[in-house]
Amino acid sequence: MNFHAVKAIYRFEMARTWRTLFQSVVSPVISTSLYFVVFGSAIGSRIPQIEGVGYGSFIVPGLIMLSLLTQSVSNASFGIFFPKFTGTIYELLSAPLSFVEITLGYVGAAATKSILLGLIILATASLFVPLHIAHPFWMLAVLVLTAVTFSLFGFIIGVWADNFEKLQVIPLLVITPLVFLGGSFYSVSMLPPFWQTVSLANPVLYLVSGFRWSFYELADVSIAVSAAMIAGFLCACLAAVWWIFKTGYHVKN
């Protein structure tokens, strides 16, 4: 195991984050604040409590998930796509590394950044609405596992994509709709029965539900099911990464 390489990649990626501080931290904070102004205050004041929780507070876990998922995917995909695009990937390919180090470095950095971002949004939210975290340990666990899983997913997209369009199409066309339809801003129980069933096919529902449970003990599905689903995604992504490097797919000639 080449730990120096993992560290080098990790530091390189984190340095990129600090350089692009505005884009990576400030803009998500601003957009989250806008959600609170619009949904929390303007609309939320007209929405009754959901199972005893004010609407503004209710949407906090979903909002964090929204940023966590989109940012994990876009960070990790960009991190590995960019060297392919500029050609600097030659150095990664010629270095004494296996896919384990490459993945650890890139995914580790992308996940770190998303986790920090999630915590910043949480802190921002606490300025707007009262927050209660019933299970801090589970809250952190879901946050970290989701960040890692979706950074892995983004990493896979970055390896697969051979142009900028492909790089952006998945986050835009898949992740964002799934998050919006996954109960980020509502409880699935508010939907008609048919759409409740359809929603169960949405993987993001399980993430949001589990995450919200750690705050308010409110969940659309049981926490055990959520935990199993997160573990399942994680394993699926790990298997995909392993397969990609095993076959040299889209990386080597």
Added chain:
Amino acid sequence: MTAPTAPLVAIAGLSKTYATGFRALMEVDLEIRRGEILALLGPNGAGKTTLISIICGIVTPSTGSVTVDGHDIITDYRITRSMIGLVPQELTTDAFETVWDTVSFSRGLFGRAPNPAHIEKVLKDLSLWDKKDNRIKELSGGMKRRVMIAKALSHEPTVLFLDEPTAGVDVSLRKNMWDLVRALRASGVTIILTTHYIEEAEAIADRIGIINKGRIVLVEATADLVQKLGKKQLILDLQHPLGSVPAALSAHRLELSADGAQLTYTYDAAMESTGIAALLRDLGEAGIHFRDLKTEQSSLEDIFVTLVKEPA
């Protein structure tokens, strides 16, 4: 470690067929000796970059094997790659990182603990020390190429691959680059470089390998090759056209151009006596005056023609 006389890099039966079906390398056998400078000479598309890329792990070989210091590049890739430094043909660098950061990054990537003293030495050797805190995008093309060399040297490799190191580098810098290459060789680094120019290979290499259409045509010590192929021509533009070469000059085996205005003398530049002095004296005595003269050396093209005509 293998015996010190064993080749450092041994390539056997190496072939590469790209996904397009194109056969870029065919059954290449080549041994690179410890501590030598080997120049790979060949026209565009000959397979030089493909060969280097396979040894460095960027391209997967189709068949054949490569060992570096006795270790297989596929099964023992961690060992072989940590011994190798690569400066690729294309100028590909980061843009927003500083010179210092990007070179330190490379060292880490190749599994070495940080060593600021070594990075400092490399940057100083490459005249990049005053640029160490500059972002790479603020550098000129020649400086960027030196940054790529610095990156390749950051982890103290024993084998260095330079893929067309002088492309886009000005004349004085080119000299510096050759000095650096010689200094590296003196410190025990084995160097493989590619070039299109025989003059360049001649000036720097201990041995020259000629590669064409995916095959190694010949590998020979530079001195021997130059002697074999180093024919030079002296071309004289005459003041008055001649009808034929005067008998008094027949010993020089001159060739007269069709219009009678040019005389061509072919000689071996590597010989002690080129015969030029005698020729000029005889020309004077025969009363033949020339307006201008120039010399021409066999080009790579000529060498290929020669090699195809008389297989070495």
